[in-house]
Amino acid sequence: MNFTLHKSVIKKQSIIEITGSKSESNRLLLLQALFPEFQLQNVSNSDDSNLMTKALASKEQVVDIHHAGTAMRFLTAFFAVEEGREVVLTGSKRMKERPIKILVKALQELGADISYNENEGFPPIKIKGKKLTKNKVSLQANVSSQYISALLLIASKLENGLELSLKGEITSIPYIKMTLSLLEEIGVKSTFINNTITVKPNTENPKPKTLIVESDWSSASYYFSIAALSEIGTEITLSSYKKNSLQGDSVLVDIYKAFGVETVFTNNSINLKKKTQNLEPKTFNLVNAPDIAQTIAATCFGLGIACHLKGLHTLKIKETDRLVALKTEIEKLGGKVDVTNDTLYLHPSNSIKEMVTIATYHDHRMAMAFAPLALKTSIIVEDATVVSKSYPTFWNDLKSIGIKITQ
Missing domain, CATH: 3.65.10.10 (Enolpyruvate transferase domain)
Structure with missing residues (x-):
């Protein structure tokens, strides 16, 4: 089933509960x-x-x-x-x-x-x-x-x-x-x-x-991306999270600081707030957190900035070859991407095409990583129900924060 995500402005303040990791x-x-x-x-x-x-x-x-x-x-x-x-x-x-x-x-x-x-x-x-x-x-x-x-x-x-x-x-x-x-x-x-x-x-x-079980940081990554792509002052609260998390993807807190998103821990929740707009090129070594590579690449593309992601050799044996899939789908949207066996380089771009159909390759993270781009353009996500692999309520949660979605 394909979903159309219409270009949207999300609520200034939202609260989401995310299931266990x-x-x-x-x-x-x-x-x-x-x-x-x-x-x-x-x-x-x-x-x-x-x-x-x-x-x-x-x-x-x-x-x-x-x-x-x-x-x-x-x-x-x-x-x-x-x-x-x-x-x-x-x-x-x-x-x-x-x-x-x-x-x-x-x-x-x-x-x-x-x-x-x-x-x-x-x-x-x-x-x-x-x-x-x-x-x-x-x-x-x-x-x-x-x-x-x-x-x-x-x-x-x-x-x-x-x-x-x-x-x-x-x-x-x-x-x-x-x-x-x-x-x-x-x-x-x-x-x-x-x-x-x-x-x-x-x-x-x-x-x-x-x-x-602590809530899933990989699932939280899409809200970090939404915060980074949203207007200054936007806040999203997610539960339940620990400051001393066992999950490698908790590095999102530090990574998205570089995008101007501040994370505050209170009572088993995290509050994400877009504080500033930082459009400097980004370089990250994701050898310890490869599952967030797709999210970060889509964030950078949405902001029109260059990024160099390293340490990605395990992405070739995931649900799909995620490096090739990222290159293919970002280039459909008007971007330019170079990949090797373990790196991705995204060139800065000034515009994003509208109503492009994003293929998901039976890969839940492809669907969810590209969804935040609805803050910049309208897109169609192919086989959108693939998100149930890790986050079944994803589309309903996106609707609850103000993203307009039709089937």
């Missing part, structure tokens, strides 16, 4: 399956988290996780340690094109029984769950942090724990630290020294407790 929710859902003593609150209502919940409860032999990349990686590790269980883990056409070999090889080195049903290195995979006694494995450090987190999440269930050596420069450290912090919250001991992560085996049942 998809990243935290999916980690905690897996940990809850391993340790049923825990209760969870404010779990994400995203498709990905709903699929994760359903897959963990499933007794079927074939588990289909559709487009949910996080679920594919985390469940590969989870089913590998589910003793006596045999599962075929599969997904959408695009999921069958997304590599899983690095994680499968690491699990096989720990003793897991995993084989490929179709193409070597890609889903679907057959997993026969068993007790894993080996405890040492190494990975290239610049791979998707989800491979690393998948291993860490099951590590305390391994008979001898896990010693994971990371070779080279580590990508997305905040996501690894998030996983370790959540393990610590449930009583699992770990160390992260230099490039070696050690997780102790869990020898006793944890004490029952309720864990509250």
Whole structure:
């Protein structure tokens, strides 16, 4: 279904409640399956988290996780340690094109029984769950942090724990630290020294407790973009957020300061206020927060300023090749973009075309990153319901702050 976003001026003051973080929710859902003593609150209502919940409860032999990349990686590790269980883990056409070999090889080195049903290195995979006694494995450090987190999440269930050596420069450290912090919250001991992560085996049942999921910073990014593109004095309040967040995308606070947006934390909420107009060219290294690259590129394009984004090599294996997709869609709107394997350079532009149709490539972040441009021009967003992957109420929330949307 296509939505038309008409050029709009948003309210001077708005309040939005955002659902729990998809990243935290999916980690905690897996940990809850391993340790049923825990209760969870404010779990994400995203498709990905709903699929994760359903897959963990499933007794079927074939588990289909559709487009949910996080679920594919985390469940590969989870089913590998589910003793006596045999599962075929599969997904959408695009999921069958997304590599899983690095994680499968690491699990096989720990003793897991995993084989490929179709193409070597890609889903679907057959997993026969068993007790894993080996405890040492190494990975290239610049791979998707989800491979690393998948291993860490099951590590305390391994008979001898896990010693994971990371070779080279580590990508997305905040996501690894998030996983370790959540393990610590449930009583699992770990160390992260230099490039070696050690997780102790869990020898006793944890004490029952309720864990509250912080709201999603990636979802907040679109409101930072809207604030940056809006008139000076505009305020948007978002809940529920912590100043000492585990989520890497909380760097939005510092990044959008460079766009003149001030963030104030009060009572589990953040208040975004457009204070000044800063049209200087921007350079950001997003190696620790690649998911906000699309949002930042669209913000800069909307403001007509140049930007150079670095550290983006993981974007090529997401729901789509996000670098190529950004170049294609921004150039449709009249911009000029150069991309390499891990960088994006946006040239400054003076005008934005109207009523251009933005393709979303089955990628929720493409739809949401381009939506704030409705403050500058009218656009059509193709397959707009794709946002349900991470933020099902997105379009209703945009309407509530004053953006005019028709189907």
